[in-house]
Amino acid sequence: MPYIALSWLGEHVELPAGLTAEQLAADLVRVGLEEEGVHGAAVTGPLVVGQVVSLVKEEQKNGKVINWCQVDVGAHNTLDEVGQPTVPRGIICGAHNFVPGDRVVAALPGAVLPGPFPIASRKTYGHISDGMICSARELGLGEDHDGIIVLDRLGYTADNGYDTTPGTDAIALLGLGEEVLEINVTPDRGYCFSMRGVAREFSHSTGAVFTDPGLAQGPLPSPTPDGFEVVVDDVAPIHAQVGCDRFVTRIVRGVDAAAPSPAWMQRRLTQAGMRPISLAVDVTNYVMLDLGQPLHAYDLATLVAPIVVRRAQPGERLTTLDGADRALNGEDLLITDSVGDVGARVLGLAGVMGGAETEVSGSTTDLLIEAAHFDQVTIARTARRHKLPSEAAKRFERGVDPMLPAVAAQRVVDLLVEHGGGTADPAVSDLSDLPERQAIPFVLSEPERLVGVAYTADQVVDVLRQIGCEVSLIEGSGLQARVAVLVPTWRPDLTGSAELVEEVARLVGYDTIPSILPVAPAGRGLTAGQRGRRSVARALAEAGFVETLSYPFIGSGQLDDLGIAADDARRVALRVLNPMSAEKNLMRTNLLVTLLDTARRNVARGTSDLALFEMGLVTRPVLGAPVAPLLPGARRPSDDELARLQAGVPAQPRRVAGLLAGQRDLPGWWGAGRAADWTDAVAAVRLVADRLGVDVVLSGDSDHAPWHPGRCAKVTLADGTLVGHAGELHPKVIERSGLPARAVAFEVDLDVLLAAAPTEPLQGSPVSTFPLAKEDLALVVDASVAAQDVFDAVRAGAGDLLEELRLFDVFSGEQVGEGKKSLAFSLRLRASDRTLTAEDTAAVREAAVAEAHARCGAELRG
Structure with a gap:
């Protein structure tokens, strides 16, 4: 950020007497140059001009030669017998680039040099050194540490208008006490990275007279044939x-x-x-x-x-x-x-x-x-x-x-x-070979149209000329006049009418723009996709999950940790040319890879009971797909370039993933807790699907990393479209990730679910005022039959009277036979127009058992 010293700025623009850095900051902020900080003096305390009266070289036992100097520091000298400051100060110095008679800079006890480095009287080399003779580096004026500052050699003489009488304040002489303003410059105003530019902006803000140092003070020499080619x-x-x-x-x-x-x-x-x-x-x-x-x-x-x-x-x-x-x-x-x-x-x-x-x-x-x-x-x-x-x-x-x-x-x-x-x-x-400058056509009413302030035509033209533009009339008059604006060469950011409008608003004053809240246009709200995503996030949060956000950058080693095979499509990842970290130079192809990283970090910090979810984009490039071109800078890409860029952008589906580890229900006085298991992952998937109004089908998927073979459910739509997976993570993945044993996870494609969601508004179902009837039944099927298939059969057989169906028990043992299992269902039945009789509920029970037998070979357990 630029640093502005008032004395330097004052060479280009008239500064009012007594101007402080704080006031300068206030003046500049009015024209858009924000204050970053005011830096005060780096040196405090008595720092004075001293004249070397005598110098005695003394060689020490270690071979080092020091100078025992007597330095006249005027009113700061040691008092004599009658109380007058006439006795020079004795100071030890190790530099040898000065001689008696030279005028130097002396830091006296109580001074603080940059570092901070406080100065005090101290005994050294057998003498009391009552101060320090300073080098440029010790005062923060440069890197020269070997030689003492000799003021005469640097031009600090009476002939040049400097008072170097012994005892004179050296802080003021060297400018070390001057405050410096640090400002923040936006990228479009590079001309303010100079005293010339800041002085111009101060002139715009205050009306002070500005002298442009960028203009030649006289005729410049013309190019010559013998100029360096x-x-x-x-x-x-x-x-x-x-x-x-x-x-x-x-x-x-x-x-x-x-x-x-x-x-x-x-x-x-x-x-x-x-x-x-x-x-x-x-x-x-x-x-x-x-x-x-x-x-x-x-x-x-x-x-x-x-x-x-x-x-x-x-x-x-x-x-x-x-x-x-x-x-x-x-x-x-x-x-x-x-x-x-x-x-x-x-x-x-x-x-x-x-x-x-x-x-x-x-x-x-x-x-x-x-x-x-x-x-x-x-x-x-x-x-x-x-x-x-x-x-x-x-x-x-x-x-x-x-x-x-x-x-x-x-x-x-x-x-x-x-x-x-x-x-x-x-x-x-x-x-x-400078290109010819092109004038910008500009209508004088444009600032009022865009900003909402009733600027006059004269105001607009005056501001444009104030910033250095040449304005010439094309046609019309008043605010309807159309003019040609030739922008100054130091303002390459002014490329169109919008930029000119911004200059008018900036220099007339942002404070003149009224604070009027615009009226929101009617009929606009969240899209169906936005409502769906928010509903899913809210549902998971209400179910006890904590939402996390992570960077989408991964390394190939993280895919190894998930056990993803070399030929898996998720191994095809987009490589980042300028990654934030060399170890993470790929875009993620699934959400679990970053979610597991977040879980690992939490477990490492002592949080082992986790229920996390993340919603975000993944990048899924395809081998052999078109490569996005490198677009040019400094001009708008052509339609063909934009089309090739779009064709080269890989698919970026939005997904939602969750992970549960440790205790799902914590233990307490109410009883023992419950560890998270695969049913929680499946329940979370059903929760997401239910919130979107989509029916999903779960079936076994024997091998899909990073889940445990045989403990992973594949989630699809009714037509077989893959939605995602849920279940228990593979033990090796859990070990490599440092997670609690039997951790579970799910990941589903939210875009697929949103596309399958009903487009019609949801309609409420009438609530029956008639009483509920209950039926329980236990069906015995082969152990290989999926519970979901039996559930679907029972629901189909029960018909319209079924209000709720729930699988509440799964049992296998010698009571039901070898290779068999018992599935117990609770049915809640209700009619909208009558109270159900025992015959009605028995008919539903018989129909449900018959349908389950027909589809799955189920038998009613005795």
């Missing part, structure tokens, strides 16, 4: 946008590139959150922060013309300035030079980071300055692909003013000449 070799086949449309180079010779930057520049870089490094690097960073144009400095002696801007070729690699060796992608835009063949040596990732081979070093004297304009999409993709969110990439991917390169390059040249003793070479290169 640059070639752009990019036809942009990937997204129909040339990667580089402007490239400016300037040359500065005889620069002490490794020299330290001036103190004011180091201070501003530090306030902006950047580390001062050397003059050449600091100057390019400073201009980038000031104007918003990223720049790069090369050691000219290491380059061979021409520079070629092109896409990466297969097998190319680059060691970037951060020391990482990177394999390049064919979409990466590169800066190359001509060592060997044209464009053969890679110098850097364009707009992201330079290479180590041509970086500026301590021996560099001649510099080539690059200021270019690169395609936003190309830079954004490269930065993300290589995980390099550099300061340059942050700006290029949000859009940089294409008119800035020449101005920024001239600014860098001027600073290098002024502070590095260099000479500007007259050779200038400016390769420009």
Whole structure:
């Protein structure tokens, strides 16, 4: 996030006297720049200018040489015999880059340096050190820790307007007490990643006079025939946008590139959150922060013309300035030079980071300055692909003013000449292929139509011109006028009339927009699918299940844990190219794989009695299916591209899965508990189906991972369409998942159930006022006969008088015979028009037994 120092901002826009960081934040938030925080002084306490009076070198027993210094700190000196501060302070210092007479920065007892590092008087090396003489690193002004800050050498002299009298407050002198405002910039307003952009927005908010530093202060040098040659070799086949449309180079010779930057520049870089490094690097960073144009400095002696801007070729690699060796992608835009063949040596990732081979070093004297304009999409993709969110990439991917390169390059040249003793070479290169700007047709009544505020025509035009647009009349007058709006080059986010409307609303003030709640259109509500899904979730929650949500990313090892065979269709998974975790780079093909992971985590944390469910999408690609194309950026895909994308999207059915483990009914004073078993999983499936009004059929499924063979029920519709499975999990799956023994689970396809659900509204059944009649019967069948088949037969035979049928007992033993089992059913009978007689109930009983005998060979148990 950008850091705004008031003194720096004040160079571009008039700031009112006494402006605080808090008030600046309030002014900027009115135009959409939110405050992230106000950072106060990193140094507190007495930090003063000191003059070294004397210096005595003393060698210690360990061979180290220290300096015993007497430092004049003015009013902070030690009091003499008559109470006057005339006795210099004695301070131990290990650095050797200063001499008597130098003016330095002294931290006195009571000061607190960044760290925090409190300063106190202490005995060391046989002396009482009454403070500390500071280096730049100790004050948070840079990385130079070996040398003491010598103010005269950094330009802090009376000739430059600085008061360095001993005892002067060094916090104010060095700017260490200045508050810095950190702001949040939305992605569409990349121009605010610069002092230029923030100053412009402050002007919009307050009306303060703004001076644009992005405009040339004088005539810029024209390109010359001997300018460093640059070639752009990019036809942009990937997204129909040339990667580089402007490239400016300037040359500065005889620069002490490794020299330290001036103190004011180091201070501003530090306030902006950047580390001062050397003059050449600091100057390019400073201009980038000031104007918003990223720049790069090369050691000219290491380059061979021409520079070629092109896409990466297969097998190319680059060691970037951060020391990482990177394999390049064919979409990466590169800066190359001509060592060997044209464009053969890679110098850097364009707009992201330079290479180590041509970086500026301590021996560099001649510099080539690059200021270019690169395609936003190309830079954004490269930065993300290589995980390099550099300061340059942050700006290029949000859009940089294409008119800035020449101005920024001239600014860098001027600073290098002024502070590095260099000479500007007259050779200038400016390769420009900028597209012609297109005006946006705009009707002045559009802001009122979209925002609901009665803006006047003059208001709308004034705001557009205030942000830098050129507005010309096409036809009409007043609010019905149709105008052509040519947006400024620093606002690439303004691409249509909607964006212009947003600017009007933003600058006139969001607070002027009334808070009116729109009236919801009649006749719209939840779809049948939405109602069904909510009803299922509510039913499971009411049954004691806890809903969980999990990421849909899995690893192949999780499928192994479920015991899913290699040839199972659930092994065909969609691979994620940029996964959150390398171990989980696949999209889940079933819900249980993530639900078991959630259950494992709960059990590991001590919760062993579980009833969980999850509702979500799974991804089921098919081998040989069309592959979705990589769509272009920076333009709308064609209808054909969208059609091929849709064809390549795999099926994503919505499912619901549940898992039960441990105790289903907890033990207590009321009696013993009950462990969850397969009947709970089956009951949950029936609950889901009943809530949707769908009849399902359960049958045995001997082998379907991750369930136990023989203890798994297959759930289908009446026509045989597979809905899902329920039952006890395989013991090996339970062991690998760390779950309690005999854990059970279910998973059903919710889309299949919703498609089978009745479309007509449910009608209530009349409630009979006549009394209920009860009948129980026990039927003996072969052990291989499914209870569901007998249940269906009894229900069919009982007819319309049957109100409720329930299987309440299953028995097998010698009483019913070898290979037999007894199924006991309770029948609840009721008529809507009369009280049932004994003959009526007997007839129902006989019909039910007869139908069960006919279908299943059932016999009434004696």
